[in-house]
Amino acid sequence: MFSLKDAPTTASTLFSAYASFAASMMLVRSMTDQLIPRQLHSYIYSSLSYIFTPLSPHLTLIIDEHSGMTRNQVYDAAELYLRTKISPLTERLRVSKTPRKKTISISIDQGQQVNDTFDNVKLTWRYVCSSDQRSESQNHSLRRHNNNQSSEKRRCFELTFHKKHKDKVVDFYLPHVFAQANAIKQKEKVVKLYTRDPCLGDDENGMGSSIWGSVNLEHPATFETMAMEPELKRAIVEDMDRFVKRREFYKKVGKAWKRGYLLYGPPGTGKSSLIAAMANYLKFDVYDLELTSIHSNYDLRRILLSTTNRSILVIEDIDCSLEMHDRQFNEQQHFVHQQQSNNRLTLSGLLNFIDGLWSSCGDERIVVFTTNHKDRLDPALLRPGRMDIHIHMSYCTTSGLRILASNYLGFHGDNHHHRLWGEIEGLIESAKVTPAEVAEELMKSDDVDVALDRLANFLKHNKVENDETEEEADKIENQEAKRQKMDDHNVNKIGGGGFGRGKGRPMQQ
Numbered sequence: 001m002f003s004l005k006d007a008p009t010t011a012s013t014l015f016s017a018y019a020s021f022a023a024s025m026m027l028v029r030s031m032t033d034q035l036i037p038r039q040l041h042s043y044i045y046s047s048l049s050y051i052f053t054p055l056s057p058h059l060t061l062i063i064d065e066h067s068g069m070t071r072n073q074v075y076d077a078a079e080l081y082l083r084t085k086i087s088p089l090t091e092r093l094r095v096s097k098t099p100r101k102k103t104i105s106i107s108i109d110q111g112q113q114v115n116d117t118f119d120n121v122k123l124t125w126r127y128v129c130s131s132d133q134r135s136e137s138q139n140h141s142l143r144r145h146n147n148n149q150s151s152e153k154r155r156c157f158e159l160t161f162h163k164k165h166k167d168k169v170v171d172f173y174l175p176h177v178f179a180q181a182n183a184i185k186q187k188e189k190v191v192k193l194y195t196r197d198p199c200l201g202d203d204e205n206g207m208g209s210s211i212w213g214s215v216n217l218e219h220p221a222t223f224e225t226m227a228m229e230p231e232l233k234r235a236i237v238e239d240m241d242r243f244v245k246r247r248e249f250y251k252k253v254g255k256a257w258k259r260g261y262l263l264y265g266p267p268g269t270g271k272s273s274l275i276a277a278m279a280n281y282l283k284f285d286v287y288d289l290e291l292t293s294i295h296s297n298y299d300l301r302r303i304l305l306s307t308t309n310r311s312i313l314v315i316e317d318i319d320c321s322l323e324m325h326d327r328q329f330n331e332q333q334h335f336v337h338q339q340q341s342n343n344r345l346t347l348s349g350l351l352n353f354i355d356g357l358w359s360s361c362g363d364e365r366i367v368v369f370t371t372n373h374k375d376r377l378d379p380a381l382l383r384p385g386r387m388d389i390h391i392h393m394s395y396c397t398t399s400g401l402r403i404l405a406s407n408y409l410g411f412h413g414d415n416h417h418h419r420l421w422g423e424i425e426g427l428i429e430s431a432k433v434t435p436a437e438v439a440e441e442l443m444k445s446d447d448v449d450v451a452l453d454r455l456a457n458f459l460k461h462n463k464v465e466n467d468e469t470e471e472e473a474d475k476i477e478n479q480e481a482k483r484q485k486m487d488d489h490n491v492n493k494i495g496g497g498g499f500g501r502g503k504g505r506p507m508q509q
């Protein structure tokens with residue numbers, strides 16, 4: 001143990017050690033001067049001073065903004081990551097926002113230091129800006145790269161930690177920084193809606209242009225705002241969560257990493273809104289593919305190949321989009337050679353790309369087809385395994401009504417008493433109205449009384465109409481049944497049994 005009593009002794013010991021070290025160095029220097037050629041002196045002195053300088057226990061990694069002419073991804077990841085590590089002790093921060101971003105970014109300023117701990121390793125980050133030593137030509141090229149922003153400054157992060165943790169930092173900490181930065185990027189990502197610009201038509205080679213135009217997807221739909229049965233919502237979200245986590249699973253079983261959803265239901269039940277909610281949830285871009293503007297399977301393939309990973313390919317009203325093309329194809333199929341089918345757009349062409357080539361060269365793809373008439377779809381589309389999940393978007397249910405009333409009026413049936421609420425809940429399912437229609441009624445007034453009054457009247461009116469239609473349908477069905485009975489009676493009288501076309505008996509091929 002060191003004590004004050006020992007201090008003079010220790011100091012004198014140190015002093016005598018230093019004196020003898022200095023004397024030895026003098027001796028070495030005079031011997032070298034005499035024995036070794038002059039050209040080698042500076043080399044030997046610097047090596048000796050390196051040997052006798054106490055080694056720092058720390059290692060510092062320099063993470064430059066650029067690696068050659070391109071941006072250094074470690075730098076970009078660190079910049080994002082360090083935003084989450086800013087402590088109250090930090091004195092200077094940089095604040096910025098670009099038009100494409102929704103949020104304000106905060107980052108540390110030059111010279112500022114940020115401490116971090118990872119698996120009991122203490123790490124210190126420092127942001128350093130200094131005058132750049134690059135050649136003028138490199139700077140010029142970088143300036144062009146950075147939209148002419150000043151690039152004379154060299155920016156880097158210095159990451160310092162104990163040397164013994166080098167492997168842990170490189171193998172685990174830096175990947176952790178990357179993963180965290182990706183999560184932040186994902187959260188801040190502005191989802192894009194891509195559509196094909198019809199003005200971009202065919203190019204001079206007669207090929208359909210595959211250029212997609214994009215806008216920010218500003219659709220506000222989320223799973224919270226969707227008027228759907230809570231269990232259905234939960235099931236969809238869980239399915240998507242499972243899908244995005246299963247990269248390794250898809251690789252293992254040799255399946256393309258894609259998922260298909262078929263959304264079906266009457267107009268105004270929220271099919272398009274659900275797609276927006278899915279895109280907003282996953283932060284996947286949406287490619288809205290208008291099949292009627294595509295003329296051949298060949299075009300389709302080119303267009304699909306120009307979409308990116310982590311995206312949702314949407315084909316709305318699939319029953320209408322391919323009807324014409326397939327009919328054309330069917331009418332002529334006796335004459336058309338297989339090779340020529342590439343000149344037309346066919347359902348089989350679409351399904352082949354989605355199942356085959358295209359899906360195997362992309363990752364994390366979601367395909368959504370929508371239709372108002374599931375019964376009109378080609379059986380090839382409904383075959384098990386083609387579309388993984390079929391989602392029925394129904395008329396407004398009681399839970400849907402509650403969500404809409406809460407979203408549009410801030411009215412919660414459970415907490416707020418209203419004379420009309422019981423009646424409205426009683427009517428909602430039998431009135432067979434869409435969430436779009438309910439939303440429209442609720443938007444007609446900010447006054448809860450007025451809005452609910454209008455909704456109640458609307459539901460009553462629809463219920464009466466539905467009842468009348470059902471009565472009419474029953475009447476027609478009864479008459480039809482009666483006529484059929486008479487026919488059967490006559491047939492039996494004439495032919496006695498046989499293979500008559502009896503109603504309710506499926507025709508066998």
Ligand SMILES: Nc1ncnc2c1ncn2[C@@H]1O[C@H](COP(=O)(O)OP(=O)(O)OP(=O)(O)O)[C@@H](O)[C@H]1O
Pocket residue numbers: 225226227228265266267268269270271272273274372393434435436437439
């Ligand atoms: N289930 C729902 N939850 C919340 N809002 C809905 C729902 N369904 C419809 N809406 C409202 O109605 C509007 C129209 O709905 P949407 O376009 O999503 O229906 P759709 O099923 O895609 O209709 P279409 O078959 O005509 O394309 C939406 O903008 C939304 O405001």
Ligand SMILES: [Mg+2]
Pocket residue numbers: 271272273316370
């Ligand atoms: Mg729609």
